[in-house]
Amino acid sequence: MRTAKISWLAAATSLALLPLGCAAPGTRAGDVQATPPSATASAAVVPEPTGPRADAPPRHGDNNRWKRRHELSEADQRAGEKLAARIRPKLEALRAAGDYAPASTQRALLDLGIKAEAIEVTGMRAPIGQDAPPPGAVYAARFAEAGCVIGDVRAERVMVEVTGAAAEFGCLEPFSH
Template sequence: MRAAKISWSTGAASLALLALGCAAPDTRVGDAQAIPTSPSASPAVAAEPTGPQADAPPNHADNNGWKQRHELSAADQRTGQRLAAQIRPRLDELRAAGDFAPASTQRALLDLGIKADAIEVTAMRPPIGQEASPPGAVYAVRFADVGCVIGDVRPDRVMVEVTGSAAEFGCLEPFSH
C-alpha cells in the first residue's frame, strides 16, 4: 500500500512539473494561468500588427517623411494629365526609334515647348553591384509649382506618371544607396 502511495505522489508531482514546464513565461506556482484548466485549452495567441507598416521599424515614417509628395488638387491633376498626354507620344517615338539617350529625351521635352528649368533628365541608374547603366533615361517635368510628370524611356516601355512634388527634392527622388 505504501508503494502505491509513493507512485501516485510521484506521478502527481511529475504531472505538476510537466504542466508548469508548459506554462506561459513569467508564471509562478500558484498563478491561475500556470496550469491549464482543461486538456483542450490552448494558450492565448497575441495578435501580430497588420497593415502597411507591420514590418517597418517604429521610426520608418519619420525617416521617410522627406519623400512625401504634395497632394494634387483636381485642377492640378487635370493639368498634369494634359501634359502627360502631350509627353507620351513624343517619348513613344523615341522608344520606337531605339533612342534612349538622355539628351534625346531632353530635346523631345523641349520641343514640346516646356521650359528648360522645368525639365530634369538623367541616365538610368546601374543596378546595385553593376557599373554599367542600362539603356534609358529618367525624366521629370515640373508644373504648377506642386506637380510633376515623371517617368522613363526604356527599350521595354515608356512610363508617364502624374504625381505631386516633394518639398525636399522636387520631382525626382535622389539616389540614396
C-alpha cells in the same frame, strides 16, 4: 540554491508538457463539453492593429517623411494628365526609334514647349551588383506650383506618371541606398 533548482526543473517540465496539453476541452475523443454550444456563438473578433506596423522599423514614417509628395488639386491633376498625354507620344517615338539617350529625351520635352528650368533628365542608374547602367533616361517635367510628370524611357517601356513634387527634392527623388 535548492529552490532555484526546483524552479528551473518545474519550468523545464512545464515547457516539456506544454505541447501535450494544448488542445481545448471537448476536442479530444471522449471529452465531455463543459457547456453546451450556443446557437448565437460567433468567432472571436480581433481588432485591427492601431499601432505602428509590426514589420516596419521604429520611426520609419518620420525617417521617410522627406519623400512625401504634395497632393494635387483636381485642376492640377487634370493639367498634369494633359501634359502627360502630350509627352507620351513624343517619348514613344524615341523608344520606337531605339533612342533612349538622356539628351534626346530632354530635346523631346523642350520641343513640346516645356521650359528648360522645368525639365530634369538623367541617365538610368546601374542595378545593384552591376557596373553599367542600362540604356535609358529618367525624366521629370514640373508644372503648376507642385506638379510633376515623371517617368523613364527604355527599351521595354515608356513610363509617364502624374504626381506631386516633394518639398525636399522636387520631382525626381535623389539616389539613396
